[in-house]
Amino acid sequence: MRQAVVSQLGSELGPSTPAAQSLYRGRDAGDLHHESFYENFLYEDDVLYAIGATETFVQIIEQLMSEPPRPFTVARPLDAHRISQLTGHEPDLGVTDALGFANFTGQVR
Structure with missing residues (x-):
């Protein structure tokens, strides 16, 4: 479901906008971080990048929650x-x- 939500938000924002690109990166980094939690394959620098990208993702989601829906x-x-x-x-x-x-x-x- 997260995939569908981020894809929809990206479409509404415009897929090439910086906010949409940050959402895509944050989703991918969060998925990778989650997978590595179980398989332990990421190095420390990769984990730190994933954390940063995921934090940006959360900030954008919080900002979008306070805005009215966009036409689509x-x-x-x-x-x-x-x-x-x-x-x-x-x-x-x-x-x-x-x-x-x-x-x-x-x-x-």
């Missing part, structure tokens, strides 16, 4: 699918929706 136009089928995910309106398992997406895995995403 669904321009691609993937946009509509992401909105469905975020609002809890995904199609039932094995059902292909009108946009051509299906969830055949039987796992909750």
